[in-house]
Structure formats: structure tokens, C-alpha cells
Amino acid sequence: MLLETLENYYVTESCYLIDILRSSFLKILNYKKEKALKIN
Incomplete structure (x- = not known):
């Protein structure tokens, strides 16, 4: 459960x-x- 939450957190963060x-x-x-x- 905790691992799943961490994975979701990292996926969300990287996105x-x-x-x-x-x-x-x-x-x-x-x-x-x-x-x-502006130059041209």
C-alpha cells in the first residue's frame, strides 16, 4: 500500500x-x- 502511494507520488511529481x-x-x-x- 505504501509502495503504491509512493509510486503514484513520484509519477505525479515527474509529470x-x-x-x-x-x-x-x-x-x-x-x-x-x-x-x-522586433529586430526584423
Whole structure:
């Protein structure tokens, strides 16, 4: 029971981290795109 709970916790945590990384990555990409558009 405890092991199952821990597994679920880690799966949830890693999904959360992946989500944060993905959104950060997209923000950086959008920022670079906007900068490139302003230069041109």
C-alpha cells in the first residue's frame, strides 16, 4: 500500500516537473520569436 502511494507520488511529481519544463521551454521559444520579429 505504501509502495503504491509512493509510486503514484513520484509519477505525479515527474509529470508536474515535465509540465513546468515544457511551459518554460515554450515561453523561451516565444520570447526568442518575439525578439527576432522586433529586430526584423
